[in-house]
Amino acid sequence: MSFVEFRFLWFFLIVFGVYWSMRENAARKIWLLFCSYIFYAAWNWKFTFLLLGSTTVDYIVGRMLARHKEHAWRRTWIIVSVCANLGVLGLFKYYNFFVSSASGFLAWLGLPASVSTLNIILPVGISFYTFHSMSYTIDVYRGRQRAISNFADLALFISFFPPLVAGPIVRAITFLPQLVSARKFADVDVRGAVLLFLSGFIKKACIADGVAPIADRYFAHPANFTPRSAWIGVLFYAIQIYCDFSGYTDMAIASARLLGYQLPNNFRFPYFAQNVSDFWRRWHISLSSWLRDYLYIPIGGNRGPRWFVYRNIMITMLLGGLWHGAAWTFVIWGALHGIALLVHREWTRLTDGLEWATRAMRWLAWPITVYAVCVAWIFFRAHDLSRAGTILKQFVLFRGGGSEHLHRWLLFVIVALAFVHWLNSRRWFAEPWRNWPAPVFAAAYGCTAALVLLFVPPSYTPFIYFQF
Amino acid sequence: MPIRHLALNVEPLRPATSTERQTLFRALINSAIGVGAFLLTCIGLHAVLPFPQIDGVSQKLRFFAAHKDEFDTLFIGSSRIYFQISPAIFDGVIRESGSPMRSFNFGIGGMHLPESAYVLEQVLNTKPRNLRWVFIELGELQTKWPHEAAGSRRALYWHDWRRTSLILRKVLGAGTHMVWLPNLKKVRDIILPRKSGLETRDLFIFHMAELEKNFANVATGSDILDYFSRRDINKDSAKYLGAAGDGYVPMTNKGMSANQTATYEHALALVMAQNGWRSISPYTMEACRQCAQKIRGIGAVPIFLITPSTTRFNVTHLDNARPPGVVMAFNDPRVYPNLYRSSVRLDEDHLTKEGAEEFTRIMAANFMHLVQAGEIK
Known part of the structure; x- marks a missing residue:
């Protein structure tokens, strides 16, 4: 589903109508989270698990960073987060590139190597949501962002459908505070x-x-x-x-x-x-x-x-x-x-x-x-x-x-x-x-x-x- | 951003204030005005915009509109009509039996039902006074298009509600009644598609999008310039539109290669071995009924034509739902062996120039016979 398709118009009208008709902020956020996953599933529902997995890892890392004050532990957990995020990105986006480049280089050196590439498709928007997600854990590690206790809030921040597949890249410190209180329609331009x-x-x-x-x-x-x-x-x-x-x-x-x-x-x-x-x-x-x-x-x-x-x-x-x-x-x-x-x-x-x-x-x-x-x-x-x-x-x-x-x-x-x-x-x-x-x-x-x-x-x- | 703002995760229920309710109400009214203006503009533009520039279709339609009273017979359909029915030969055969006639070939490559039904409607809207017989190629109602054609204007311009609703009814297994509800199994395929239901969902989304785009006049901006500049997209086709061709384009006489011939002969043998008759769907019958109604509305007679094709051998009508008009079928190699000789075939669906001329002569003779027998009035 893309913004220029008619079906996005129908999708957004439903999201918009239901969202503003809800009065509780928690319900609104759950609704947006649900719709964001539906939006992403419109491309390939299987990759919603990847999105969920990435969110879960960063949620756990965030909680661990909040629990541990020792530098070594905090460092270990941020490495876990960066490796997990970049690992997924590397596997889906760069694995075939690096393997075939290495193979070409070896062949150029006169050392032909037989390598196998993966037959996988690139999950849409992976580069964007990985960066959204990493901004959260890195900022928690740096102490610029408090670790969030509500999993749904973090999931909404990472999967929020407007910037999900092609940006802009949103940072936790700019988005998460907006989830704290209910938005007022009167404030919307x-x-x-x-x-x-x-x-x-x-x-x-x-x-x-x-x-x-x-x-x-x-x-x-x-x-x-x-x-x-x-x-x-x-x-x-x-x-x-x-x-x-x-x-x-x-x-x-x-x-x-x-x-x-x-x-x-x-x-x-x-x-x-x-x-x-x-x-x-x-x-x-x-x-x-x-x-x-x-x-x-x-x-x-x-x-x-x-x-x-x-x-x-x-x-x-x-x-x-x-x-x-x-x-x-x-x-x-x-x-x-x-x-x-x-x-x-x-x-x-x-x-x-x-x-x-x-x-x-x-x-x-x-x-x-x-x-x-x-x-x-x-x-x-x-x-x-x-x-x-x-x-x-x-x-x-x-x-x-x-x-x-x-x-x-x-x-x-x-x-x-x-x-x-x-x-x-x-x-x-x-x-x-x-x-x-x-x-x-x-x-x-x-x-x-x-x-x-x-x-x-x-x-x-x-x-x-x-x-x- | 100060961290203290982030600590809150539970919010108190905030009652909607009267100001906010007023804002929402005003927004609703303004949205209604915006939507109304959008719909009215779309409808207004649809009424004033010229017929879209569709390669082949627009030229023929313009030509026909300019000479509408010169023709008493019309052939409409796909390349099986376009390349296989010569109006000159057809008219000649009929004239030999003493009846003056001038026919026009409105065949367009790849034009099947429901597109052909839409084009027919546009042709009939020109109100041709002397049109007496309309031959429509009878084939299954098309719901799928090749990927490269699916995003073209050709797939878009005929998606009005009448055509789209018929396709949706077929895709959703909803029956042919004017008031319809989709089959629940198909609805499930759209919402929660399994592998087997993916096609249903894709077709539903595609045709709905085409309907919306057609309503909103998407991509018609260039037509305005084309219309006023009288630019023909495909000038080559213009030479087939005068008396020399009357819409007919002959194919080459160069037949199939040895390999193609072997494949064709094999396919023909398989077809000859089959005895069962596959029925045309009720949705196709409904499209035919709509066409026939329109044709009769201007005082002409609909005739449904099944061209010589091995891929359509089994296509015939249901006994309990006969097409609303005479059917002239040439899809039985046992009845018309001359039309199935490999020397007159280009492939399983198309004839060479020689084959097309022979087919036209046979078809004209059959037509005269039916007229004389009083089966076609």
Whole structure:
């Protein structure tokens, strides 16, 4: 079940109606927990046991951490939690990748080894809920979060359906306090939430799914296309992935808000970033801040000599890339972002106080950032390294490729979408709705929703981040 | 976040205040306004939007609407009609017996019941004044589509309530009455699917989603531009629409390979060895009844046609629920051996150009015979 399917609408209406008709907070939470498991079971009910297992382990670890004050015991229990969570992630997501990579490496060394891979499917959203879950035990270990005694509360935090399968990554310290008291419907910004949902729906169903066939066509056989088509294909993918992922996030945040819960913001117009550091403060914010707080800072962060800091950045970005998918293309994507962050740091250090550099960067910072991000997207999207190399040659060196080309007018589509995006950043679309009387708003919303559906493709395309 | 806020796990029952009740009530009213506006806009758009651009269907429908009074006979169905009935030959045979006739082939690849019933309704809505006979391909009501076709506009545009309800009745084993309740076993398959019930659930979800999408005019935005720009999606088909083809596209005369021939002969032998007759489902009969009613509504006569096909050998009507019109069946190799020679076959379902011409001639002759015998009026 996905947010853009009609059945989600029926599902959510039932969840919403029953939820607000209940008066006891405990009953509401149980209802949400039940619905979240139903939502997850719609993909594959067998994996609900995995979700339950992960919750149970972290609940026990949380209780044990609360019981033991000795450092050694606490350390043992947090290792149990991290190993259990990463073990499940490693088994389902990375086992085949590491085994086949190791086998390839041994073969390259002239030591061919016969290895067997597992015939398993990746449980949807495993990367997300594992991080939700780990944030709880790590924060309890650090003393930033009190161990929870109510199992259902923890289960709801980990399985809460809006962010369950594709984020934003929610932390225990931001979500669990919201479960303490009953949400009030009067406090819900219904207008803001439904507008956010519609905005997310338009991003995903109209824009991302609309541009996807062009990007798919190019990335399937890049060698057949001209370098100009490579630019169109890559830029279309940049639009697709942003609209797809931020569309999902918007709908997730809006759904949670309608139930009275606040989720963290995940995007802040990332393509307007002025440098790569800025990009990571605007793109998938919940992941970048998670990696910062639970990986980068614990391994040293900004402390220590410069080269030590750079090592920390590279480790964080490489693992961030690997988190997205079990393939070398994702590792390279992470490495490219890591290198870009280092280059930016070095540039900032070397040109500190130089007037000409500041003036030049006023004009060049944005295009360079977008270009660097797009180069990295090539590896994120390419089917394999060989095709990524072909695209890179076309996109960077304007060389190679065939004679087939994507229509020139698609460039105008990119310009038009960029302009709409800019207007949206200036709140041109959301602001006027706020001042209308509620019945007028409701009628206009209904009409707009009906008009939006005209431009939705006939079949539903899964969200890109579902595979992560 | 201060830890003290997290310590509470039991909350006192909080009575709903009058302010909150008012807020909820206002939200309910506004939601009703929003839903009402949505439904009205969908209905309004549905009324004003042009017929969707469906490859092949739209071109034929536009052509037929522009020349509707020129035709007195219509053939409608799948590729078994599209590639196998030549209006020119059919008209020629009928003319030889002294009756002037002009027929139109409205066959579309992969168009089975209930899609063909929907298209027929659109054709009849153009109010063709001279239409006297409508041949409908008779085959089982289709509920499943290949995966690649399931998400297309082709699978979406005909999902109105009449068609979808018939499919749902078949999927849910609910019988053919207008007022229906699903079979409880099928309901269980939807809610708690076992391996055998997965198909029921998938089909139910698919057809319900298609109905909702069709009601909400999903993906029809591009039709507005297409309609005003008069753009034809498939220009190649246009050349078959004039007097030269009247909708008919001949297949190649290049028959099957040696391997294909061997497979075909084997399948034919198996079919010939079978004696039992498999019945058409009551849901198909209901779809036929609806078609016949519409056809008779404009003063024409429905004729149900079973094309020469080995895969349909056993398809015949129930004795206790006869189709609402004459059935012309060509699916018995013993009666029409010439149509089952491997030299005139492309596969188990389709004939070569030569075979199609022969089939058209036989079918026209049979039709004239039935007309002269007074069985078709």
